[in-house]
Amino acid sequence: MSSAKRKSERAVTTISSDVSGDRNCRGAIILYGGSFDPPHLQHVSILKDAVREIKPEKVFILPSWKSPFKRAHWASFDQRRKMIEIAVKSLKPGKGEIAISDFEFKRKRTTYTCEVIRHFRRKYSGCAIYFLIGSDCYGDFRKWKNYREIMKHAVLLVARRRGFGGKNSEAGTLFLRRTFRGTSSTEVRKEIILSSTSSKVPHGVLAYIRKNNLYLCSACSWLRKNMSRARFAHSFKAAKLAAKIGAEIGMDSSQAAAAALLHDAARDLPVRRIVSLTAPLRIPLKKEIIRREPLLLHSYASAVIAEKRFGIRDREILDAIRYHSAVSTGMRLLDKVVFIADFYEPGRKTGKIKIGRVNKSNFNNLFARTLKRKIEYFKRRGMWIHPETVKLWKENM
Numbered sequence: 001m002s003s004a005k006r007k008s009e010r011a012v013t014t015i016s017s018d019v020s021g022d023r024n025c026r027g028a029i030i031l032y033g034g035s036f037d038p039p040h041l042q043h044v045s046i047l048k049d050a051v052r053e054i055k056p057e058k059v060f061i062l063p064s065w066k067s068p069f070k071r072a073h074w075a076s077f078d079q080r081r082k083m084i085e086i087a088v089k090s091l092k093p094g095k096g097e098i099a100i101s102d103f104e105f106k107r108k109r110t111t112y113t114c115e116v117i118r119h120f121r122r123k124y125s126g127c128a129i130y131f132l133i134g135s136d137c138y139g140d141f142r143k144w145k146n147y148r149e150i151m152k153h154a155v156l157l158v159a160r161r162r163g164f165g166g167k168n169s170e171a172g173t174l175f176l177r178r179t180f181r182g183t184s185s186t187e188v189r190k191e192i193i194l195s196s197t198s199s200k201v202p203h204g205v206l207a208y209i210r211k212n213n214l215y216l217c218s219a220c221s222w223l224r225k226n227m228s229r230a231r232f233a234h235s236f237k238a239a240k241l242a243a244k245i246g247a248e249i250g251m252d253s254s255q256a257a258a259a260a261l262l263h264d265a266a267r268d269l270p271v272r273r274i275v276s277l278t279a280p281l282r283i284p285l286k287k288e289i290i291r292r293e294p295l296l297l298h299s300y301a302s303a304v305i306a307e308k309r310f311g312i313r314d315r316e317i318l319d320a321i322r323y324h325s326a327v328s329t330g331m332r333l334l335d336k337v338v339f340i341a342d343f344y345e346p347g348r349k350t351g352k353i354k355i356g357r358v359n360k361s362n363f364n365n366l367f368a369r370t371l372k373r374k375i376e377y378f379k380r381r382g383m384w385i386h387p388e389t390v391k392l393w394k395e396n397m
Contacts, residue, residue, distance in 0.1 A: 027057035029124055030157065032132040033104075033116060035185060036063050036080050037073045038209060039087040040200045042183040046159040048091055049176050050132050054157065057127070058097050060120070061088070065104040065111060072314065074189060074254075075214050077105045086204040114146035121153050129154040130174070135161045136182070138173075189215050189254035190243050193261060194236070196220060216258055216310055223261070227268050234345055235264050242341035248358045251333060259320040259338045262310065266301035277301040285387065289326070292384040299325040327371070328388040329395060336367045343370050350377075368396040 030050055036043065051059060063080045066072065073080065081100050088098055103119060104111045113131065120129060131154045133141075138158050141147055150156075151172040160179045183200050191198040192215040197206065210217055223232050239261035246256030266274055271294050278300045283289065289296050303322040306312040320338040323331060327339060345351050350373065355366060371393050378385050 028054050028128040028130060029058045029060065029120065030054060030056045030130045030132055031060050031062060031116060031120060031154070033062040033064060033113065035073055036061075036084050037075055037185050038080070038188060038201055038205055038215070039084050040183055040185060040188050040198075040205075041202060042180055042200070044087055044091065044202065046132070046134070046176070046180060047088065049159070049178055050130070050157055051091070053176060054130055056130070058099065058124075060099055060101045062101045062104060062116060065107060065109065077102075079208075079212060079214065083205050083208055086208055087202050089204070112145045114144075114149050117150050117153050130157040131155070132157045132159065134159050134180075135175075186252055186254050190257045192217050193219065193254060193257045194239060194243075213311075215254075216261070219258075219261055219310060222309070223265065227264070230347075231264060231268050234347055235261055237347050237351075238263065238338075238341045238345040241345055242337050245337050245341060245358050246334075249333070249337075249360050249363050251337070255314065255317060255334060256337050256341075258312070258314075259317045259334060260341050262306045262312070262317075263299065263302055263321045263324045263338055263342060265305040265309075265321075267295075267298045269298070269301065271295065274298050274301045277304045284328075289386070293386075296326050296386065299323065326386050326388065327374075327392055328386075329392050331392070336363070340367060340370050343374060364396075371396055 030047075032047060032050070034043070047059070047061075050056075061084055063077060063084065064073075065077065075083070081102075084100055091098060103116065117129065117131065131150065133156060135158050138156065141156070144150065156173045158173060158175045160175050161182045162179060188198050188200050191200070192209065196210070196217045201209070209215060220232075220236070223235060227235070239257045242260035243253040243257040246253040266277060269277075274297050275290060275294060278286075278297045281300055281304075283297070283300060286297075300322055303318045306321055307318060312318060316332060316334045319332065320334040323335050324338045324342050327335075331339070340355075343350050344353060344355055353373075358366060371389075375385060375389065375393055
């Protein structure tokens with residue numbers, strides 16, 4: 001085997017945060033941070049262009065422990081690290097080296113970019129540091145903690161995305177020549193949740209996702225087997241609507257899709273099974289619910305399935321599933337999104353009601369109207385209405 005080939009195979013390595021560094025380095029290093037949850041083809045394209053244009057001695061990819069701007073990750077650090085290794089396997093770094101750093105993981109806390117820059121400036125004091133970001137992040141860069149310190153010690157290397165501006169003339173900033181499409185990991189997760197696949201990730205990454213059952217990739221298959229055809233169609237369409245509403249009001253559309261897809265996971269189970277699944281749970285007015293309207297417990301049972309069967313640990317997703325039928329005071333944004341999507345799902349009679357374009361300013365009004373219509377529906381059918389639902393309705397009058 002030639003030495004060139006051996007170097008190529010060693011090109012992607014995993015390093016510890018206490019790596020000694022190289023104070024004699026006189027070239028350039030690129031730092032590429034992000035959630036990579038999952039890494040997608042645009043991540044690879046951006047990195048490929050950065051390597052081609054900068055010709056760095058080293059590239060450090062830094063999966064975040066917890067982003068200051070995002071919610072908790074779907075995949076673990078080790079899973080994201082492995083997916084990155086797979087994604088950049090074919091990347092040719094030239095004379096340099098690509099390494100995946102566990103700097104943030106070792107700290108076990110939210111790490112700010114200024115702290116990352118300080119660390120690598122100490123380790124590579126002789127190198128020019130380029131910090132690679134997308135132009136969608138660049139627009140808010142001056143809101144970052146200690147942004148002046150970042151610009152003092154590093155050059156911002158910006159990948160321009162469609163719809164986001166920026167000029168090379170800005171001091172301390174260098175834009176890559178190419179403009180990239182606006183792919184996001186959120187969009188990729190939503191695709192995988194709803195279809196078990198995505199053309200936006202490398203084939204090896206998709207295979208890893210399926211093998212490790214990440215991003216609810218097996219959910220649709222399981223639901224089809226454990227629901228009636230009509231119930232699955234309702235859940236799927238509600239998930240698409242929830243993702244759409246979520247995107248319109250600026251929240252994580254993949255989170256909305258996941259909660260809505262699983263909101264009725266237990267709905268077609270026998271009532272005895274539903275009651276059994278919820279037996280260990282402390283549910284307000286539980287005995288009265290069982291006596292008057294036991295099917296209301298299906299939302300709690302669905303949350304149990306989401307947690308136990310699909311490994312959902314996100315409390316917001318679980319609560320949104322739990323409270324979509326037995327709504328209560330103190331509902332959060334995601335709870336309301338799933339409640340609305342469940343009611344206006346296009347296959348339902350209520351889905352014929354036009355809700356128009358949803359935005360942050362009209363969202364709560366839409367929720368109040370939906371709640372009123374839901375209560376009117378219960379009354380027409382002579383159904384028992386949970387006291388918490390009545391209380392919430394009065395609060396939103």
